[in-house]
Amino acid sequence: MSTITTDEKPAHLFLASLGKTRLRPGGKAATERILEACHITSDTLLLEVAPNMGTTAIHIAQTYGCDVTGIDLHEPSILKARENIKQHGLENSVRVELGNALSLPFADDSFDVVINEAMLSMLPLEQKRQAIHEYMRVLKPGGRLGTHDLLLRLDPEAEGNRARLNALRKSLFVNAQPMTESAWSTLFNEVGFSEIDVHTGSMTLLSLKGLIIDEGWEGTLKLLGNASQYEYSKQRLFELISTFEDNNDFYGHITFVATK
Structure with a gap:
């Protein structure tokens, strides 16, 4: 059963507490793309x-x-992930540990693929750059990075847009730092990735169509139903839902797949 509280959780933790399993701006379709x-x-x-x-x-x-x-x-997400992994009988295939994207606890050239979704948006520019450098470091030569x-x-x-961005941060309870397509692309090029494939699309996290695709009708x-249990x-x-619907022209999702 979901645990729902009235404290001011960041939006992704709040939505998870209601039972949402996919917490990405472009939903399942964007994840599958990368x-x-x-x-x-x-x-x-x-x-x-x-x-x-x-x-x-x-x-x-x-x-x-x-x-x-x-x-x-x-740490609570790690514990929940481990519980879900065990329920699926995948303890021998999937492990989740405590670690920081800004200083990954792995040797150079350790992985064929690195995946990262809906996290870089939360970091200031220099930390975005630091994290992407770390992804580059732990990838093997020719390895691929997929982000969303x-x-x-x-x-x-532009006039009025700063206020719209601040309203998003207030709604999310997170100091989100999203960027334009050109700014994102510049960042990946600066770090030194090649064969960069970029795709953009709408924000589907809480649209009706997105919810049904990601979570199914049930x-x-x-x-x-979980949300309706408490007025808050x-x-x-x-x-x-209203924040994203009212700003559909302003927000979207972006995916990158790039090669080391």
Whole structure:
């Protein structure tokens, strides 16, 4: 059963407490896009940074039969991921440990693929750069990086847009630092990745279509039912939905697949 409280959790933890299993701006479709482009096989050594409750890590192990290592800074998420991994009988294929993306606890050239979703958007620019350098470091030569993040579709410095971005941060309870496509692309090029493939799309995290694709009808109804148990939860969920619906021209998602 989901644990729902009225404290001011960051949005991804709040949504997880309602039972949402996919917490990415472009949803399941964007995740599948980067996984397919990374050419994962059963022999792939894969690192997922910030796996949250382990949904994608479990999916990768089940789909491709490869070993997956996850690192996360949030200990309750690590415990939940381990619980989910055990429930799926994947303890021998998937492990999740405490670790920091800014200083990965792995040797150079350790992984064939690194996956990171919906985390870089939360970091200031220099920490974004530091994390991507770390991804480059632990990838083997020719290894692939797949990322999936929040996109700004409009210039954040244009009149009125700074206020819209601040409203998002207030709604998320997170000091989100999304960027435009050109700014994201510049960052990956500066770090030195090659063969960079970029795709952008709409923000589907809480759209009705996105919820049904990501969670199914049963999961969507469960999420709404859990939210309705408490007035605060119901109000906050619908505020988040409204925030993204009202700013669909401003926010989207962006994926990168790049080669070391």
